[in-house]
Amino acid sequence: MTWSLEPWRSYPARWIGHGGPVAWPPRSPDLNPLDFFFWGHMKSSVYETPVDFAEDLAARIVVPADKINAPLGIFERVRQSFLRRTVVQFRFLARQKS
Numbered sequence: 001m002t003w004s005l006e007p008w009r010s011y012p013a014r015w016i017g018h019g020g021p022v023a024w025p026p027r028s029p030d031l032n033p034l035d036f037f038f039w040g041h042m043k044s045s046v047y048e049t050p051v052d053f054a055e056d057l058a059a060r061i062v063v064p065a066d067k068i069n070a071p072l073g074i075f076e077r078v079r080q081s082f083l084r085r086t087v088v089q090f091r092f093l094a095r096q097k098s
Contacts, residue, residue, distance in 0.1 A: 037078055038068075 045064035
């Protein structure tokens with residue numbers, strides 16, 4: 001996979017990533033719920049059994065995605081959990097700096 005720096009030039013001093021202007025712990029499961037929860041959840045739901053046809057794959061993606069977007073669904077719970085962990089992380093960092 002090849003990455004281009006072009007998108008980062010469009011957002012100088014406003015992107016989050018390793019070596020970027022906004023400090024962010026690399027590979028932090030506490031602060032990356034989409035990487036560490038969402039994709040794993042989607043993959044386990046979609047590939048619970050083998051997929052034979054592209055149409056089946058598309059249908060299997062829609063069902064768990066709808067559940068994630070449902071009111072008080074998985075996405076909302078992940079979002080709330082992310083906010084709680086972010087507050088804890090910032091409090092921890094603030095104590096270290098004082």
